[in-house]
Amino acid sequence: MAPAPSKLYADDVSLVVVLLDTNPFFWSSSSLSFSQFLSHVLAFFNAILTLNQLNQVVVIATGYNSCDYIFDSSSDLNRSFENGRMPVMCSSLLQKLEEFLIKDEQFSKEEPDGRIKSSLLSGSLSMALCYIQRVFRSGALHPHPRILCLQGSPDGPEQYVAIMNAIFSAQHSLVPIDSCYIGAQNSAFLQQASYITGGVHHKPQNLDGLFQYLMTIFATDLHSRSFLNLPKPVGVDFRASCFCHKDTIDMGYICSVCLSIFCKHHKKCSTCGSVFGQAQSEVASASDKKRKTPET
Amino acid sequence: MPQVKIIAKNFMDMVASLPAIKLDILYHNQFICEAILRSMPPLAKKYVLQMLYIDVPMTFKSLQEWVLADGSSKHQVAIDRLIQLRVLEVIDRKKETTYKLKPTFQTNLRKHLIYGGILSREPMPSNVVARLPTLEELDAYAHEQWECFLLQLISSGQAERSSSFSSSMMRIFQRGLLRQRDKEAPRLTESGFQFLLMDTNAQLWYIIREYISNSEEQGVDQADLIAFLLELSFHTTGEAYNLNTLADDQEAMIKDLADLGLVKLQQGRRERWFIPTKLATNLSVSLTDSSSRKQGFVVVETNFRMYAYSSSKLHCEILRLFSRVEYQLPNLIVGAITKESLYNAFENGITAEQIRLWETDLNRVEMTPAHFYDEFSSRDIFESASDFARVHGGLLWEDAKKMQMAVKAEIHMLMREHLRGNK
Numbered sequence: 001m002a003p004a005p006s007k008l009y010a011d012d013v014s015l016v017v018v019l020l021d022t023n024p025f026f027w028s029s030s031s032l033s034f035s036q037f038l039s040h041v042l043a044f045f046n047a048i049l050t051l052n053q054l055n056q057v058v059v060i061a062t063g064y065n066s067c068d069y070i071f072d073s074s075s076d077l078n079r080s081f082e083n084g085r086m087p088v089m090c091s092s093l094l095q096k097l098e099e100f101l102i103k104d105e106q107f108s109k110e111e112p113d114g115r116i117k118s119s120l121l122s123g124s125l126s127m128a129l130c131y132i133q134r135v136f137r138s139g140a141l142h143p144h145p146r147i148l149c150l151q152g153s154p155d156g157p158e159q160y161v162a163i164m165n166a167i168f169s170a171q172h173s174l175v176p177i178d179s180c181y182i183g184a185q186n187s188a189f190l191q192q193a194s195y196i197t198g199g200v201h202h203k204p205q206n207l208d209g210l211f212q213y214l215m216t217i218f219a220t221d222l223h224s225r226s227f228l229n230l231p232k233p234v235g236v237d238f239r240a241s242c243f244c245h246k247d248t249i250d251m252g253y254i255c256s257v258c259l260s261i262f263c264k265h266h267k268k269c270s271t272c273g274s275v276f277g278q279a280q281s282e283v284a285s286a287s288d289k290k291r292k293t294p295e296t
Numbered sequence: 297m298p299q300v301k302i303i304a305k306n307f308m309d310m311v312a313s314l315p316a317i318k319l320d321i322l323y324h325n326q327f328i329c330e331a332i333l334r335s336m337p338p339l340a341k342k343y344v345l346q347m348l349y350i351d352v353p354m355t356f357k358s359l360q361e362w363v364l365a366d367g368s369s370k371h372q373v374a375i376d377r378l379i380q381l382r383v384l385e386v387i388d389r390k391k392e393t394t395y396k397l398k399p400t401f402q403t404n405l406r407k408h409l410i411y412g413g414i415l416s417r418e419p420m421p422s423n424v425v426a427r428l429p430t431l432e433e434l435d436a437y438a439h440e441q442w443e444c445f446l447l448q449l450i451s452s453g454q455a456e457r458s459s460s461f462s463s464s465m466m467r468i469f470q471r472g473l474l475r476q477r478d479k480e481a482p483r484l485t486e487s488g489f490q491f492l493l494m495d496t497n498a499q500l501w502y503i504i505r506e507y508i509s510n511s512e513e514q515g516v517d518q519a520d521l522i523a524f525l526l527e528l529s530f531h532t533t534g535e536a537y538n539l540n541t542l543a544d545d546q547e548a549m550i551k552d553l554a555d556l557g558l559v560k561l562q563q564g565r566r567e568r569w570f571i572p573t574k575l576a577t578n579l580s581v582s583l584t585d586s587s588s589r590k591q592g593f594v595v596v597e598t599n600f601r602m603y604a605y606s607s608s609k610l611h612c613e614i615l616r617l618f619s620r621v622e623y624q625l626p627n628l629i630v631g632a633i634t635k636e637s638l639y640n641a642f643e644n645g646i647t648a649e650q651i652r653l654w655e656t657d658l659n660r661v662e663m664t665p666a667h668f669y670d671e672f673s674s675r676d677i678f679e680s681a682s683d684f685a686r687v688h689g690g691l692l693w694e695d696a697k698k699m700q701m702a703v704k705a706e707i708h709m710l711m712r713e714h715l716r717g718n719k
Contacts, residue, residue: 012338012341043409043410046409046410046412047345047409050330050333050334050408050409051333051334051341051345052334053334053578085412085413086409086410086411086412086413087411087412087414088412089412211349212346212349215345215346215348216346219342219345220342221338223338224338224339224342224367226364226366226367227339227363227364227366227367227370227371228339228342228362228363228364228367229361229362229363229364
């Protein structure tokens with residue numbers, strides 16, 4: 001659905017939906033402590049709200065098992081809080097965050113070893129997009145929304161399909177996804193998300209100065225981005241995950257009907273049910289040998 | 297017609313023109329820092345936040361690296377604005393100029409971001425104040441006060457009650473908006489008409505700007521008034537604040553603000569208080585370029601009949617300026633845009649940019665008194681007459697084949713002399 005006209009606002013009004021990574025497996029081994037992280041992030045939220053009276057910040061926590069809304073600056077409770085904004089925001093947000101973390105832990109169950117301890121990014125992305133759709137359809141005047149992922153957890157290949165669907169949905173609604181990755185390696189999902197939707201991706205070098213990175217890059221409103229020198233995408237990892245095992249692959253088989261990706265030859269597509277013809281597979285097994293040879 | 301634009305968004309220019317010492321005092325107040333930050337162009341806001349935690353001066357070149365080639369003009373506008381507001385200090389070194397945020401501003405904005413600002417004034421507890429108006433009642437009150445003021449501004453006879461503004465104060469507001477010829481009722485000028493078409497916040501800032509400019513003559517400090525207004529915009533709509541928390545000159549100003557609809561004054565058994573309305577708390581929104589957000593409720597048909605869904609006296613007056621109001625129902629004003637009503641508007645100085653309909657009609661046919669000459673006896677006489685007319689700037693039209701021409705009436709006598717002379 002095309003976004004409702006938002007041009008009636010002054011150019012630099014922002015609506016930012018922030019996805020906050022609260023995955024305890026990541027935070028327990030991170031060099032930056034969660035409380036230090038929060039102090040940078042809360043000041044950043046306050047800065048966004050200071051920039052313009054009409055700016056809005058919505059925070060969704062990305063947990064290990066679940067996601068939930070933990071803060072909305074435009075809600076009735078928070079609405080008239082120009083006076084003493086920071087104390088009110090901090091207490092409200094932190095309380096909700098604590099409640100969420102307790103609930104998230106209760107969902108935990110026995111898991112096979114070796115599973116990558118990723119956070120439920122697909123869930124929070126979907127929630128963010130639903131919130132944004134509601135804003136579009138409310139008919140009220142609204143600033144153009146964007147999503148900001150503050151993520152440290154590694155990518156979970158089993159979420160590949162859901163995340164790609166969310167990314168394309170965001171792209172279709174013209175919602176940029178910014179991403180700030182504070183984990184150890186790289187996140188291919190986040191790089192792809194920002195690249196495809198026209199957002200900004202950055203991995204800060206020095207986490208002590210996280211606030212400065214947030215202010216310089218991620219506080220930029222959508223209008224000013226065409227004038228400012230922001231980090232450009234360099235070497236985006238476009239590798240896909242196969243639908244059958246959720247492994248990351250460089251080369252594979254694709255169903256010509258629904259474009260599902262498989263690492264091994266199958267008789268039938270598991271997504272759309274199309275039958276892959278016998279003749280194809282015979283031809284395939286001959287050239288399989290060629291394809292299976294890894295190209296280094 | 298000359299394009300006179302009412303400059304309503306230049307409140308910040310007024311702030312910027314305050315002497316440096318006064319501006320420094322203003323920047324001790326966290327809320328004023330925030331209001332001023334909000335009034336800046338978008339790039340300037342970004343630069344302030346980026347430089348907030350940088351303690352060393354930055355060179356002009358490094359600032360320029362922040363912006364792409366496309367944005368260099370906006371970059372310059374932003375830097376100039378920051379320097380004008382004295383938020384950015386320029387340190388001239390021998391090699392190159394460097395910039396640094398003004399320390400007072402920097403410290404206070406940092407505090408504001410980390411700890412959040414708390415106003416010096418607390419709302420009164422609910423057991424002391426009587427029943428406070430609901431937000432809807434307050435909105436209606438503000439709207440009514442403001443309309444009444446505007447009505448009095450443009451046509452003193454129409455207002456139901458007069459405000460506490462002195463007639464000299466009203467005249468200052470009306471300066472530039474109304475024009476008075478001898479023995480005539482004051483009429484709206486072109487600027488006045490533009491003023492009426494601006495949105496409420498822009499109009500409000502215009503009036504307040506005039507009010508503040510005039511305050512120096514009354515012996516009130518401009519900077520104090522500006523600080524009070526900026527702080528007022530951060531109060532909570534609908535909450536009661538005790539009048540005894542105001543300084544003397546602020547208390548004098550409060551009464552005027554009540555007339556404009558910015559606050560509502562109430563009193564209980566022992567206490568008196570003021571309640572900020574939405575007009576007050578939205579002040580900082582309009583400090584920058586604000587686009588009009590009024591919903592349309594006027595329908596104009598192709599047969600020039602007009603239907604305005606409004607019960608406001610002010611709207612009726614504005615419509616009367618350029619249309620013939622036929623009848624008024626409780627929620628509808630019906631009128632027609634006629635030639636006569638438009639000529640009336642043009643006479644008042646309302647330009648065609650605002651009403652395009654009949655301007656072209658007015659200009660389509662131009663009448664010049666003239667004489668028509670025919671039946672020249674010879675071509676030579678015709679040509680000499682035509683040259684004569686042309687030399688005297690009176691030739692309006694000629695047809696060489698038929699030997700006819702039209703000449704301005706002014707030179708008719710001269711032409712006659714000339715033709716007689718030729719014969």
